[in-house]
Amino acid sequence: MRNLPDVATTNAKATATAQPKTTVKGDAGQGQRHESAHKHVSGEAIYVDDQVAPANVLHAYVGLSTVAHGKLTKLDLSAVHDAPGVVEILTLDDVPGHKDIGPVFPGDPLMVEEEIEFWGQVLFAVAATSYDAARKAAKLAVVEFEPLPADITIEQGLASESFVRPSHTQRRGDARAAIDAAPRRLAGEMQIGGQEQMYLEGQASLCIPQEDGGMLVYTSSQNPSEGQKLVAEVLNVALNLVTVDMRRMGGGFGGKETHANQWACLAALLARKTGRAVKIRLARADDMAATGKRHHFLSRYEVGFDDEGRILGLDLELSGGCGMSPDLSDAIVDRAMFHSDNAYFLPAAHIVGHRVKTHTVTNTAFRGFGGPQGMVAIENIVDNIARAVGKDPLAVRKLNFYTDEGERNTTHYGQKIEQHIIPGLVERLEKTSDYQQRREEIAAFNASSQVLKKGISLTPAKFGISFTVQHLNQAGALVHVYTDGSIQLNHGGTEMGQGLYTKVAQVVAHVFQVDMDSIVCTSTRTDKVPNTSPTAASSGTDLNGMAARDAVVKIKARMTAFAAEHFAVAEAEVQFVNNRVIAGTNDFSFAEFAQLAYMNRVSLSATGYYRTPKIHYDRATATGRPFFYFANGAAVSEVLIDTLTGEYKVLRVDICHDVGQSLNPAIDIGQIEGAFIQGMGWLTAEELIWGEDGRLQTVGPASYKIPAIGDTPAQFNVELLPDSPNVEATIFHSKAVGEPPLMLAISVWSALRDAVASLADYQHSPPLDTPATPERVLQACTAMRALAPS
Ligand code: MTE
Ligand code: HPA
Ligand code: MOS
Numbered sequence: 204m205r206n207l208p209d210v211a212t213t214n215a216k217a218t219a220t221a222q223p224k225t226t227v228k229g230d231a232g233q234g235q236r237h238e239s240a241h242k243h244v245s246g247e248a249i250y251v252d253d254q255v256a257p258a259n260v261l262h263a264y265v266g267l268s269t270v271a272h273g274k275l276t277k278l279d280l281s282a283v284h285d286a287p288g289v290v291e292i293l294t295l296d297d298v299p300g301h302k303d304i305g306p307v308f309p310g311d312p313l314m315v316e317e318e319i320e321f322w323g324q325v326l327f328a329v330a331a332t333s334y335d336a337a338r339k340a341a342k343l344a345v346v347e348f349e350p351l352p353a354d355i356t357i358e359q360g361l362a363s364e365s366f367v368r369p370s371h372t373q374r375r376g377d378a379r380a381a382i383d384a385a386p387r388r389l390a391g392e393m394q395i396g397g398q399e400q401m402y403l404e405g406q407a408s409l410c411i412p413q414e415d416g417g418m419l420v421y422t423s424s425q426n427p428s429e430g431q432k433l434v435a436e437v438l439n440v441a442l443n444l445v446t447v448d449m450r451r452m453g454g455g456f457g458g459k460e461t462h463a464n465q466w467a468c469l470a471a472l473l474a475r476k477t478g479r480a481v482k483i484r485l486a487r488a489d490d491m492a493a494t495g496k497r498h499h500f501l502s503r504y505e506v507g508f509d510d511e512g513r514i515l516g517l518d519l520e521l522s523g524g525c526g527m528s529p530d531l532s533d534a535i536v537d538r539a540m541f542h543s544d545n546a547y548f549l550p551a552a553h554i555v556g557h558r559v560k561t562h563t564v565t566n567t568a569f570r571g572f573g574g575p576q577g578m579v580a581i582e583n584i585v586d587n588i589a590r591a592v593g594k595d596p597l598a599v600r601k602l603n604f605y606t607d608e609g610e611r612n613t614t615h616y617g618q619k620i621e622q623h624i625i626p627g628l629v630e631r632l633e634k635t636s637d638y639q640q641r642r643e644e645i646a647a648f649n650a651s652s653q654v655l656k657k658g659i660s661l662t663p664a665k666f667g668i669s670f671t672v673q674h675l676n677q678a679g680a681l682v683h684v685y686t687d688g689s690i691q692l693n694h695g696g697t698e699m700g701q702g703l704y705t706k707v708a709q710v711v712a713h714v715f716q717v718d719m720d721s722i723v724c725t726s727t728r729t730d731k732v733p734n735t736s737p738t739a740a741s742s743g744t745d746l747n748g749m750a751a752r753d754a755v756v757k758i759k760a761r762m763t764a765f766a767a768e769h770f771a772v773a774e775a776e777v778q779f780v781n782n783r784v785i786a787g788t789n790d791f792s793f794a795e796f797a798q799l800a801y802m803n804r805v806s807l808s809a810t811g812y813y814r815t816p817k818i819h820y821d822r823a824t825a826t827g828r829p830f831f832y833f834a835n836g837a838a839v840s841e842v843l844i845d846t847l848t849g850e851y852k853v854l855r856v857d858i859c860h861d862v863g864q865s866l867n868p869a870i871d872i873g874q875i876e877g878a879f880i881q882g883m884g885w886l887t888a889e890e891l892i893w894g895e896d897g898r899l900q901t902v903g904p905a906s907y908k909i910p911a912i913g914d915t916p917a918q919f920n921v922e923l924l925p926d927s928p929n930v931e932a933t934i935f936h937s938k939a940v941g942e943p944p945l946m947l948a949i950s951v952w953s954a955l956r957d958a959v960a961s962l963a964d965y966q967h968s969p970p971l972d973t974p975a976t977p978e979r980v981l982q983a984c985t986a987m988r989a990l991a992p993s
Pocket of ligand 3: 425455457460568569570572740741
């Protein structure tokens with residue numbers, strides 16, 4: 204194996220003995236397969252809905268509103284009550300505790316009380332003896348309402364001056380003066396579409412009543428502790444009576460960070476009321492109507508720059524469409540603002556983020572958490588500047604990169620860029636992808652091809668790692684070594700396919716120097732590790748890997764001290780190597796030694812804890828160091844478009860991405876590929892369409908098009924940036940990987956614009972809102988043809 208640099212530690216003993224000499228299976232740094240890969244493909248992996256349910260389990264379903272905004276005047280549930288199989292009904296009046304489940308701020312009623320605020324809002328829940336009976340019964344309610352005026356679009360919300368939270372501003376210098384004084388100026392606006400998480404496993408919960416008013420909750424959630432808290436609050440019991448268990452999700456992508464809670468709460472209330480186990484599982488169309496998505500944004504800007512294309516001043520207004528309540532929108536719009544520089548130095552900037560309220564489902568976390576929207580906004584601006592000054596957009600990008608020269612190294616919110624990875628990474632990718640040569644070939648192709656046009660673009664991505672909400676940057680773990688040497692690992696992070704359990708097990712394997720096969724990571728449970736953060740912000744491994752390491756270091760220190768004393772050797776002579784424990788001339792298997800330690804009354808169980816150092820952000824001054832570090836990457840995408848139909852294909856993608864010292868290159872590459880394709884779907888194919896009545900029209904895969912295997916580029920080269928360990932003391936100097944590569948897909952959108960721009964000899968920047976569907980590409984082609992020199 205590679206010699207991993209160990210993290211800085213205050214436990215000198217553990218570090219002294221941690222240097223591995225041989226390889227164990229699944230050691231950190233190895234391209235180990237996902238711990239459940241075989242179970243995913245064989246169907247043996249147990250999701251919430253596969254959980255063996257107790258006898259007499261009931262199935263719950265919900266009745267949803269059919270108006271975007273209105274006053275509920277009648278809710279007659281008698282036909283629901285009388286329907287076959289129905290056992291119990293739940294309305295807001297039946298809730299003994301809190302009636303609002305807003306995760307950060309109030310505003311999310313568990314069910315409608317009087318005011319309906321979006322189409323698809325829960326009016327009531329019903330429990331029946333079968334799934335079909337519950338679903339059919341839920342349709343029988345007689346609902347009457349008085350419609351009220353509704354804001355559906357961001358523009359309507361802005362016109363009504365309706366916001367879910369106050370706006371926030373970040374500023375450096377005098378942007379207005381810098382723009383006014385600049386030799387060149389541009390202004391414009393862009394619509395950035397939202398996105399449905401489209402997890403394969405929909406929202407699902409199973410609640411089993413316990414004695415003393417307690418509740419055991421299985422819920423497909425990225426945030427078990429928040430689920431526990433809200434279930435306790437709606438039931439009006441203490442948190443210690445509620446346990447949440449989450450083994451794995453069939454994808455979350457942010458859509459189960461807060462939006463799993465409601466279903467767990469409803470099932471728990473019905474379970475309490477009936478004294479029976481209750482399961483709830485939403486059909487796809489209802490899941491899509493009733494749960495939040497990525498925020499769509501409206502970006503308006505004015506930028507001043509010089510004749511070379513160097514940005515001198517930027518005034519940017521980012522308006523996020525939040526839906527009907529705050530949910531996580533404050534942090535999401537903040538993250539959009541934090542990423543509106545992407546990789547570029549903004550000498551003077553005025554960035555405003557609005558949290559626009561509309562009468563649509565409250566929008567929520569989705570991979571990138573606002574970052575992608577901020578980054579598309581600036582990449583649009585940089586492309587436009589390049590066309591205005593008549594340069595290859597890559598040249599203008601490079602000109603504006605942060606550098607360690609002078610003051611061009613600090614973000615508009617005051618965080619210094621300490622590691623300048625992007626310039627070198629981009630240079631490397633430019634070479635490995637033959638960017639310059641292919642650009643010339645594409646120009647030649649376009650000169651001779653009338654209908655089909657090609658485009659190419661290289662875009663960078665710099666993504667800040669840490670929750671911007673400071674207290675969330677903490678984690679706990681619990682590790683047990685049993686007397687047969689097998690190890691049970693538990694931590695606060697949840698598994699949603701991203702490979703967190705695999706990576707944390709590799710950390711444990713590394714520190715103990717035992718095969719990963721001897722480690723079992725058990726389901727994430729609030730009674731094993733309490734008060735956990737959501738698995739989000741890509742920080743699952745950073746936080747839980749360090750917490751697990753802390754626990755293992757403690758056990759190992761006890762074992763080491765015991766061995767030293769027992770065999771009368773120095774602690775430095777105790778080594779954990781290749782599944783063995785060696786103390787001077789004594790050599791045991793790890794299992795034998797665990798048994799020996801137990802017989803000598805050594806505790807073989809420990810909790811671990813970690814909190815991220817160095818981070819802070821002062822919202823009053825809008826400055827600080829919100830991110831522990833940045834993850835970096837770049838991608839080159841080449842596309843072919845048909846300028847008569849707007850149809851296109853992504854021909855080739857080359858990616859170089861910075862994961863620091865990879866804990867698991869196989870999983871990291873999988874995350875990069877998956878994130879890129881998901882980002883490409885967001886920017887090109889996936890279109891959410893709301894009717895004027897506020898009803899979501901695209902509530903299934905037939906009308907909402909996610910990328911399919913045929914959409915993946917024929918050539919797809921992914922490289923992990925070599926020899927680039929994180930300078931910060933993260934877990935073995937790795938970097939978070941879950942979200943950052945999603946933003947590499949901006950290169951596809953930019954390449955589409957490049958292809959369209961060829962129609963007017965690259966003299967103009969084609970406006971291209973996202974998603975850049977074939978229809979929008981065709982409109983852009985028409986617009987460019989009109990501008991073409993004849
Ligand atoms: N990968 C898979 N397969 N499924 C998912 O749901 N979620 C993404 C990313 N990768 C996701 C995924 C999101 S939104 C985040 S924040 C991270 O994984 C969370 O996990 P991590 O912090 O362990 O990377
Ligand atoms: N990312 C993801 N989820 C979050 C964040 C964040 O920065 N802050 C609060 N929840
Ligand atoms: Mo990811 S959007 O932070 O769950």
